[in-house]
Amino acid sequence: MISYLKRALANMAANVFLTFTTLFTIALSVLIAGCFFLFFENFVRVAHDWNQGIRVMAYLDSAFTPDDLPRVLADMENMQAVTEIRFISRQTALEELQKDLESSGVELSNLGENPLPHALEIVLSSSLETLEQVDAFVAEAEKKPHIEEVVYGHRWVEGILPMLNTLEMVALGLGTLFVITALFVSANTVRLTFCAKQEEIEIMRLVGATEAFVNTPFYLEGIIQGCLGGITGIMVLFLLFRWVKTAIPPELVFLSPASIEFLSPTMTGGIMAASIFLGWLGCFISLKQH
Amino acid sequence: MERNRSIIQLFDVSKQYGARYALKNITLSVQTGELVFITGPSGAGKSTLLNLLYMATPVSQGQIIVGGMNLARLSSEKIPYLRRRIGVVFQDFKLIPHRSVYDNISLVLEAAGQPPAVIRKKVARVLERTGMMAYMGALPPSLSGGEQQKVAVARAVVGDPDIILADEPTGSLDACSAEVITRYLMEYRERGTTIIIASHNTALINRTGFDSLYTLDAGTLKPRGENTGPGMKNSSSSTCMEGGDILP
Numbered sequence: 001m002i003s004y005l006k007r008a009l010a011n012m013a014a015n016v017f018l019t020f021t022t023l024f025t026i027a028l029s030v031l032i033a034g035c036f037f038l039f040f041e042n043f044v045r046v047a048h049d050w051n052q053g054i055r056v057m058a059y060l061d062s063a064f065t066p067d068d069l070p071r072v073l074a075d076m077e078n079m080q081a082v083t084e085i086r087f088i089s090r091q092t093a094l095e096e097l098q099k100d101l102e103s104s105g106v107e108l109s110n111l112g113e114n115p116l117p118h119a120l121e122i123v124l125s126s127s128l129e130t131l132e133q134v135d136a137f138v139a140e141a142e143k144k145p146h147i148e149e150v151v152y153g154h155r156w157v158e159g160i161l162p163m164l165n166t167l168e169m170v171a172l173g174l175g176t177l178f179v180i181t182a183l184f185v186s187a188n189t190v191r192l193t194f195c196a197k198q199e200e201i202e203i204m205r206l207v208g209a210t211e212a213f214v215n216t217p218f219y220l221e222g223i224i225q226g227c228l229g230g231i232t233g234i235m236v237l238f239l240l241f242r243w244v245k246t247a248i249p250p251e252l253v254f255l256s257p258a259s260i261e262f263l264s265p266t267m268t269g270g271i272m273a274a275s276i277f278l279g280w281l282g283c284f285i286s287l288k289q290h
Numbered sequence: 291m292e293r294n295r296s297i298i299q300l301f302d303v304s305k306q307y308g309a310r311y312a313l314k315n316i317t318l319s320v321q322t323g324e325l326v327f328i329t330g331p332s333g334a335g336k337s338t339l340l341n342l343l344y345m346a347t348p349v350s351q352g353q354i355i356v357g358g359m360n361l362a363r364l365s366s367e368k369i370p371y372l373r374r375r376i377g378v379v380f381q382d383f384k385l386i387p388h389r390s391v392y393d394n395i396s397l398v399l400e401a402a403g404q405p406p407a408v409i410r411k412k413v414a415r416v417l418e419r420t421g422m423m424a425y426m427g428a429l430p431p432s433l434s435g436g437e438q439q440k441v442a443v444a445r446a447v448v449g450d451p452d453i454i455l456a457d458e459p460t461g462s463l464d465a466c467s468a469e470v471i472t473r474y475l476m477e478y479r480e481r482g483t484t485i486i487i488a489s490h491n492t493a494l495i496n497r498t499g500f501d502s503l504y505t506l507d508a509g510t511l512k513p514r515g516e517n518t519g520p521g522m523k524n525s526s527s528s529t530c531m532e533g534g535d536i537l538p
Contacts (some may be wrong), residue, residue, distance in 0.1 A: 208374035
């Protein structure tokens, strides 16, 4: 195997231009596919976070007393799609509001009597994927005792929820096309590279070389090129990612730098494996054709 | 090696390219250690006949037996083992352009799984005998046609084959180099190696001598002569040294 490896490396050194062309094409394909997966992974995560964040506020009526809380909580917990409930007393609500308004200089201590009602903050399950489902929940919750009004400030969810689903589908379709194109271009480049070596392969066969002797170094060469191309592509992608991440302004609420991450180890491993497979596949097709 | 025993036999062999016959109904037997010349005009089928013997091209009709192997029944996995018993000097040399002279020759031994020490020794020997030692690191495109032909001959003989097939082996060589190479090939004949040379160089045939001489004409084989004696072996008219230098 060492002699095969030596021959593979000697072949690469002897055909510097072809080797670099193949490496460049694989690296570019990895970069394109990696960009897509980077976007897709982050998009799915952010969308998931948004979806997880649908909260509704149930304001309790004036007849509610703290003694009623266990029954009210039990009523709400029995409803489907409720994953978390937090009771916010009038006093806590006022304190939180005062904290939120601190930076704008508004002073609530002058209000006299606390005008805020007791409330329940309810986190809904991500299984509620449409606005109709959220509305149905609200309507049902408002029928419960001591519940005066249920509101949710996320009206943008109306547009976001179906859009997220559509975007996910479109992104997946486009990404698949990207990956197939990258696969095709890379495998074809490797194939053309090996076609240029047909004369060498023919000569080796004519002087008594077995198929294993002829093919193994070429497969190794394809695998090495795939591996190096993959590493190069992922490294460039990482540098680009770092640059983009630092360029995102912190004011961007929905896309704070902390919320975007580089490819997961699984995805990185998958891209590397695909890259190595590309090198091998191009070689395999080429050798099978001749 | 035992002489007077057929190492190559062709029975009613034909080779067709489309409707055209390149070779037609060839029957031929070559004894072990024989020197056989096949002559004929360009396009007569000399190269095709040699190609059939090492399975560079499949036969269309008939049977070929080489070294006891029936080529029609030889599986593709066994072809390399047949080719290792045959050293071929190709008319167009077939040298790998981006590999050095040394690597082109050592390839034969590497393919046969020879240990590195043996490879170094054998390659050095044939390089020296063909006068190409100084060019061992050179790439084939930087060599003259004659030098490339010497490399092709060195590669053909380095594996000590049972059979040497040479297609116009001195075609690109000057008279002196041709003599060196021919004499070198004759050394293998003396050792019992069977040699088949396709050539239309009558001067070479007359100078070398032969055991059998055939003429191919439009794909048909005609015997022309047998056993003209040792030829070059006892020649006293040689003016060349083994390295290719002219003797004083």
